[in-house]
Structure formats: C-alpha cells, structure tokens
Amino acid sequence: MRTLTTLALVGFAGAAMAQPVLDGTRDGSYNLRSLQTVETQFGDNFSELNGGWAQIHNNTLYLVLTGNLEGNFNKLNVFIDSVAGGENVITNDVSNGGNNPTNDGWAGKYAGFTFDTGFAADHMIIMRNGNFGGDRFDIDFSSVGNTTQLETAGNVFGGSLTGSNSNALPFFGIGVAFDNSNVAGVLGGTNAANQAAAQAVMTGIELAIPLAAIGNPTGDIKIAAHVNGSNHDYLSNQSLGGFLPPQGNLGGDGFGNFNGTVGQLNMNNFGGDQYFVAATVPEPGTMAALALGGLALLRRRRR
Ligand SMILES: [Ca+2]
Ligand SMILES: [Ca+2]
Ligand SMILES: [Ca+2]
Numbered sequence: 001m002r003t004l005t006t007l008a009l010v011g012f013a014g015a016a017m018a019q020p021v022l023d024g025t026r027d028g029s030y031n032l033r034s035l036q037t038v039e040t041q042f043g044d045n046f047s048e049l050n051g052g053w054a055q056i057h058n059n060t061l062y063l064v065l066t067g068n069l070e071g072n073f074n075k076l077n078v079f080i081d082s083v084a085g086g087e088n089v090i091t092n093d094v095s096n097g098g099n100n101p102t103n104d105g106w107a108g109k110y111a112g113f114t115f116d117t118g119f120a121a122d123h124m125i126i127m128r129n130g131n132f133g134g135d136r137f138d139i140d141f142s143s144v145g146n147t148t149q150l151e152t153a154g155n156v157f158g159g160s161l162t163g164s165n166s167n168a169l170p171f172f173g174i175g176v177a178f179d180n181s182n183v184a185g186v187l188g189g190t191n192a193a194n195q196a197a198a199q200a201v202m203t204g205i206e207l208a209i210p211l212a213a214i215g216n217p218t219g220d221i222k223i224a225a226h227v228n229g230s231n232h233d234y235l236s237n238q239s240l241g242g243f244l245p246p247q248g249n250l251g252g253d254g255f256g257n258f259n260g261t262v263g264q265l266n267m268n269n270f271g272g273d274q275y276f277v278a279a280t281v282p283e284p285g286t287m288a289a290l291a292l293g294g295l296a297l298l299r300r301r302r303r
Helices: 002-015 103-110 195-200 284-302
Strands: 031-035 048-057 060-068 075-081 123-131 135-143 150-153 163-169 174-178 204-210 219-228 235-240 276-281
Touching (some): 031 195, 031 276, 048 195, 048 219, 048 235, 060 075, 060 219, 075 103, 075 204, 103 123, 103 135, 135 174
Antiparallel strands (some): 031 048, 060 204, 075 123, 075 219, 123 135, 135 150, 163 174, 219 235
8 A cells, every 4th residue: 555655646746846947958857768779970979869858747748859969050850749640751841742831941851751650740840050140049840741830930049059948939839958068978980879878968959848839649749859961861870769770870862872852761661660759648537537546545545
C-alpha cells in the first residue's frame, strides 16, 4: 500500500512541477526521449544533436534538443506528428503542385522525402542562425500537408545568435531559447556516438509549444529532428531518432552527395526509427480516472 500511495503522490508532484525555465538548458524535470547514435559529420560542437528531452507542463510541450547549431544558417528542422493525417511523404509547396506552405523554400527541397512508416508530419519548425545584417536567430512554424498555419519571425533574440524569447511566435505562443555553449557530447565522425557523453549535454535548443498550436493532441507526440544544410538540400547525419552507425552525412542521395534535393531520401531504407516519441498525452477520461484513483488512495492512507 505504501508503494502505491508513494506512486500516486509522485504522480501528483509531477503534474505540479515548476514551469521549466526557457533558457536553452534542460531542467531536471525533463525526460530523456532520444539519444544520438552516431558522431556528427556536420562539425563537432558546430552542429550536433546529442539528445531529445521533453515534458508537458501547463498544456505546453517543452522540448530540448541538446547540442549545437552552426551560425551559418544551417537548418534545424523539427517535424511534429501530433494528430491523425499529415504527410508521411512530403509534398511540394502549393505553388508547385503540393500541399505545403512556401516559407523558407523547405517543401520544394523536401518534396518526395519519406519518413519512417508510423510518422506522418502535421507541423514543422525551422530554426536557423547566422550573421546577415547583424547576428540573428530566425524561427518558422508551419502546418504540414496544408497551409492553414504559418508564422515566421526573424531576429528573435534581438541581435544575437543565442538567447531566449518565450513569445518568439506570438500568434501561436511558441517560445524558443538557444544556448550554444556545448563543447562536449558526441565527437566528429561517422561511427557510433558515445551515448554517455551525449546524455550528459545540458544545453542546446529549447522549445515551448502550446498543445493548442499542434492540434490539442491526445496520445503520442512524435518528433523527427534533422540538421540540414542552409538550403534544406543536404541532410546531415544528425537526426533524432538517430541513424545506425556507421553513418555519414546523407546529402541528397543518402551517400553524402549533393543533388539539390532531399526528396529522394526514404527513412525506411535506414535502420532504426528516425523519429521518437517526445510525450504521450493521456485521454481526458484517463486523466480524470487517474486523479480519482490517486485521491482514493490518499484518503485511504489518511484513515
Ligand atoms: Ca500526423
Ligand atoms: Ca561534440
Ligand atoms: Ca528508418
């Protein structure tokens, strides 16, 4: 009985946990959801994804991708599968016969790209930084498979490559922070990553995404995160979920060669899942039942 009661209490404590501080450092409340499997071929401590950490707090998905993003406008693309439907195979933008928004030219370069079976993107977030008329960090949020949602913002850290902005995309209420100070984690190369080193990294990109922005999902929220080149047309070997080692940069053809598109790549042809479950939102009924069960246990213990 004591064990059950303790579990119930832990459950309540988890729900009431303090709000994560959006600063690009993962708080202790984050759950580890994905660890890098291969070394980076996009520059050790320049562009690397060490781990995917997540939690839900106040109907907001908090996601930390630990590592670095080079300030040369390389893209960190975070695809989100949160609701039924979406695109398992990315289509072009609406101006070119597809279903996607035209922002940042991403859909044209991804047209034909196939995620692993079991992942169909509904939304995506693009992040990039560099110096163009001053240091800047830009972020786009869009729907995938339709053009109903789009918000873009430039220079969200006010003249800096790094920083924090809890209201970077005010219409959807999406916040972002970036701490690029990691100098450890995975090494450069194509071999198996040191996963203990990857797990130890505390800093990187942190996102706060209101569940309302991604369809108020119930069930699994899946993430596929890619580091891509500055034109969305050269996929690195840094993905979460990760690739099976050894794995070099995919480029456009899967073998590191540039061909102007990533649309020929099919993640089913690469072992493992190049996506991960970040969080699972219980059905409202399940939540109520759990809460009632917890209360019953608490009452029983007090008597
Ligand atoms: Ca979906
Ligand atoms: Ca590193
Ligand atoms: Ca795969």
